[in-house]
Amino acid sequence: MRRVLGIVVTAVLALAACSPAAEAPDRQGTPSPEAPNATPHVGVQLFQWPWASVARECTEVLGPNQFAFVLLSPAQEHIQGDQWWTSYQPVSYQLESKLGTRAGFQQMVAACHDAGVEVVADAVINHMAGIDGGTGVAGSAFTHYDYPGLYADADFHHCDTASGDIENYLDQQQIQECELSNLADLRTEDAAVREKIVAYLDDLVGLGVDGFRIDAAKHMRASDVQAIVEQVDGDPLIISEVIRGSGEPVQPEDYLDAGSVFAFQFAKDVSGIVPGGAVYRALDLVDGDVPSEQAYTFVTNHDTERNRQTLSYKDPDKYHLANVLLLAVPYGTPVLYGGYAFSDPDAGAPQADGVVTPVDCAEPGAIEYPEPGTWLCQHRAYAGLAQWAAVVGDAEPQNVWQEGYAVAFDRGSLGLIAINGNSTKAIEPELTTNLPDGTYCDALAPDDCSHEVRDGRVKVAVAPMTAVALYVP
Known part of the structure; x- marks a missing residue:
């Protein structure tokens, strides 16, 4: 079998959303467990x-x-x-x-x-x-x-x-x-x-x-x-x-x-899930009999954005949420798109x-x-989430919470994500998490470092059609 691409890096670099010059947010109060190994795969x-x-x-x-x-x-x-x-x-x-x-x-x-x-x-x-x-x-x-x-x-x-x-x-x-x-x-x-x-x-x-x-x-x-x-x-x-x-x-x-x-079927299925709001179903998506380690997943590519078989930049909110799901779930190797x-x-x-x-x-x-x-250059919006994905690696979802059009889960003990598929209503759940106690920044909005984990619980406010993603730095 041919190799699966991957580069192992021993430490996570500073968060940056869209600008390569972005500075790391102040993480005072954040726990300092042993820095996790990051495995970039996006x-x-x-x-x-x-x-x-x-x-x-x-x-x-x-x-x-x-x-x-x-x-x-x-x-x-x-x-x-x-x-x-x-x-x-x-x-x-x-x-x-x-x-x-x-x-x-x-x-x-x-x-x-x-x-x-x-x-x-x-x-x-x-x-x-x-x-x-x-x-x-x-x-x-x-x-x-x-x-x-x-x-x-x-x-x-x-x-x-x-x-x-x-x-x-x-x-x-x-x-x-x-x-x-x-x-x-x-x-x-x-x-x-x-x-x-x-x-x-x-x-x-x-x-x-x-x-x-x-x-x-x-x-x-x-x-x-x-x-x-x-x-x-x-x-x-x-x-x-x-x-x-x-x-x-x-x-x-x-x-x-x-x-x-x-994984073309994954892309088509995500395009169906997001408009209906049932974002929790993304946790079960696979592409036929293709195992995760041999599946390269995506939301759109140069063909499908033109024949409208999948979501694209022309569907702004839905496309954004689909890309979040792409990086959030453990199936396959995610491939973002810049066109x-x-x-x-x-x-x-x-x-x-x-x-x-x-x-x-x-x-x-x-x-x-x-x-x-x-x-x-759509991929730049997910630079922080690519770092989140590098840290959580292939860890399976745990502590899954689902309510209405929203879902949240840990990926192992190093990352949590809460996703809101409701197009009009914000959510503010209090979640059980494996994250160590401390203060965390949002990988999708790295200037927001207001997320407090205490005694294995965290309250997150998630606007419509977006997500909050936290991880151990």
Whole structure:
């Protein structure tokens, strides 16, 4: 089995909510038990962020706030165009794209590692381009089934459906041999094709990449994915993208021998729980037969925020509460999201001369209706909660309290969270907790250090559609 990503750090750094320069709150009166070991495990997908901006975010925000890893957008040369999906239409495996150069990529990886943050690359290996031909952003000429020096016609599947595309998702052969939206489908069962893919992934490993998101893994046989990743140098993290479909012959469980998978069903279920207010049900969420240690959970990603299959920044209060639940429950490895506002689902990130411009983050929550192209950086709102998650680790919920639209629980003896799913009414329960007696700050509002634990009891006031999270510093 491939490894599960994790970095062990021996002490929790000072709380910071949105600003990397935030100072630790005064914790006078807080108990001083032996400082717990923290195990950062929360990741973030920085969608369409250029390499220089990723490097800065690792240094200023992710590292200081106990994020474990960053998931990138694809690095390889792709077709020209302003749309975001051009990044997912490779024309070569050169590391030259709208997000930066090979040198910039290597510098970014080094900066993230210096900050204690691991790097997961988005590997587009199922297919090449979905257009008839042209020239890639680094100057590589190609046609739909001819990529000089890389692939020729015989390296691709040619499906016998009327369109050449997948037309029946109940047919496994169509899913894995027909084209997905006209994208030239590679014969990943062939040794020569695998050799080129492995060489590309090895190149990224050689630059310091720690793991891979396997894009469109569902459209390759599970045995092909496993055979490819087992040939890659080292022992990188593997997270396959396999969207669960009811009754379909290809399911996420099929890919567990290759590593981990993204828990799409978790994201869909959270999107259903939050609007109904039954937030306590999040404690029971799982994704089919995917064990927790191989499930990478999320609220939204670049696809689901556009097809509206999950909550997104366009559902502000519900999206916030869903992200709180994502980090609060012990199932899976949480992956937060940082993207940009859009009205056109095809719209790419802000660009100039074919290159994505540096990220300039809006303050989380400061803009209710952001203009298209505004960098939202939603993950920053949960920097303190990422630290909370690092401290509580994989401890199971204890002292569960549930009333109406609210739920509260300890995670072991080091953290407590109270979550209010009521959209109009605040709550103020008095809770039993395993936390040592003392004064605590709220991980979601680190300037609020008014929470007193006495004799294993604490009273918390929680506004509608948010939470209070306390932990041993």
